[in-house]
Amino acid sequence: MTKYVKYVDVTKCDGCRACMVACKNWNDLPAEPTEFLGSVQSHVKTTADTWNVLQYIEHENGKGDLEYLFRHSSCFHCTDAACEKVCPENAISYTKYGSVVIDQDKCVGCGYCVQNCPFEVISLKEYKDKNGKEYRKAHKCTMCTDRIDEGLQPACVTTCHTGAMEFGNREVMIQKAEKRVKEIQGRYPNAMVYNPEGVGGTHTVYVLAEKPSVYGLPENPKVPTSAVAWKDYAQPIGKMMLGATTMALVGAFVTNKLFNKEGKGLDENGGGSDE
Amino acid sequence: MVEMNLNRRQFLKLSGATAATLAVVELGFNEKKAYAKSKEFKIAKATVTPTICCYCGVGCGILVHTKNNTVVYTEGDPDNPINEGKLCSKGTTLRQLYTSEKRLTKPLYRAPGSSKWEVKDWDWMLDTIAKRTKDTRDSSFVDVENGITVNKTERIASLGGAALDNEETYLLAKLMRGLGVTYLEHQARI
Incomplete structure (x- = not known):
């Protein structure tokens, strides 16, 4: 299956925030009024009801000039996703397109994914059921997997009028990103493709104008070792042990039964033994 | 010792039930069906x-x-x-x-000098607008100015909107010129 990538060229972004609104519009997410943050940025970071946030960064470049940098920030859809690794309920999974999605039916709101996401894009939302009991669910960008299923592009990409975002085949998008970096290096000497290897590459690939740290991104994000140990070793062993225990119990029960039956003789229905 | 008096049929039933329970548990069957999976494609059949x-x-x-x-x-x-x-x-x-729940769904009228809005029906609204437009126009109409025929009123102005299409702007301009309005403006003069 073709893997898809959302390509974000931050140097083409004009900060109009249509991607933020388009996301809310498609996913029916409620507005989250915020206080003035001291800049044009509306929200500090992504939340359970705001799956993408446009960052506005005032950065002094090497020449002492002010650069006004924008970045559409949302889930990276990692190839090796820490959230998927730590989820104890297997509620987080990869789709055939490469996006990472949360199954709301399976999510129990434990928050491990929130703690382990290297990019801090997952958040919990609190709900109340009809008995007033509180429960929580984790939410984040789905890369509009429901739209991709129907042959449409993600809502944020569809609305972007500067062409800062594009959606397509992974290889094509990465080539495009590498080409674009060469074009802009004259103005932005630190420009780079952000597709970090530590998480196996991502399905949101950025052309950044500055070093990742300028955008508050980790230079080399990694899936926590404990997460790998949990998902790839502890959980399968645990499952195996559970299976073995069950088998042992059933076995013991059956043996016990046979043993008892033998002692008492067969009843009219035939019993369980032909020994 | 409590003796478990199971015959073969009962035993099979019991193990069947156990297996079914395990299967259901293992599949992550969730009673919280509030988040029902009934989510069909949002714009299907729209x-x-x-x-x-x-x-x-x-x-x-x-x-x-x-x-x-x-x-x-x-x-x-x-x-x-x-x-x-x-x-x-x-x-x-x-x-x-x-x-939006903030949207107005009925015409509201604020009388001159009043501090509150009243709900009026469309018939009253349109009749009142027509009557007052005519009154203002008739009382302020200038036929001749400095010996030149002008046929104008300077007490009325028109402000068009960006959503108007060609045909609507044509009709609007024609109506306003007919009334003698000279202050014909448009909101989208960027």
Whole structure:
């Protein structure tokens, strides 16, 4: 299956925030009024009801000039996703397109994914059921997997009028990103493709104008070792042990039964033994 | 010792039930069906109507998806040559023009000097607008000014909106010129 990538060229972004609104519009997410943050940025970071946030960064470049940098920030859809690794309920999974999605039916709101996401894009939302009991669910960008299923592009990409975002085949998008970096290096000497290897590459690939740290991104994000140990070793062993225990119990029960039956003789229905 | 008096049939039943229970538990069957999986594709079976964005003078095309008597989604019209499916953040909110609870659904009237709004019906509203327009125009009409025939009124001004199309602006201009209005303006003079 073709893997898809959302390509974000931050140097083409004009900060109009249509991607933020388009996301809310498609996913029916409620507005989250915020206080003035001291800049044009509306929200500090992504939340359970705001799956993408446009960052506005005032950065002094090497020449002492002010650069006004924008970045559409949302889930990276990692190839090796820490959230998927730590989820104890297997509620987080990869789709055939490469996006990472949360199954709301399976999510129990434990928050491990929130703690382990290297990019801090997952958040919990609190709900109340009809008995007033509180429960929580984790939410984040789905890369509009429901739209991709129907042959449409993600809502944020569809609305972007500067062409800062594009959606397509992974290889094509990465080539495009590498080409674009060469074009802009004259103005932005630190420009780079952000597709970090530590998480196996991502399905949101950025052309950044500055070093990742300028955008508050980790230079080399990694899936926590404990997460790998949990998902790839502890959980399968645990499952195996559970299976073995069950088998042992059933076995013991059956043996016990046979043993008892033998002692008492067969009843009219035939019993369980032909020994 | 409590003796378990199971025969073969009962035993099979019991193990069957155990297996079924295990299967259900293992599959993550969730009683919290509040988050029901009934989520079908949002714009499936929706009626799609093309429209023009009402906010600025660019005139972007928008597709309005309606279902069950409400607007479920709006998106830039990819076939429109003006915006080719793209929209700005304001145009993207167009759906709220219909769905917002802050939207006015009845004509409101504030009498001169009054501090509160009253709900009026459309007939009263249109009749009153027509009557007062005529009164103002008749009482302020100038036929001749400095020996030149002008046929104008300077007490009325018209402000058009960006959402008006060619035909509407033609009709509006014709009506206003007919009344003698000289202050004919447009909101989208960017």
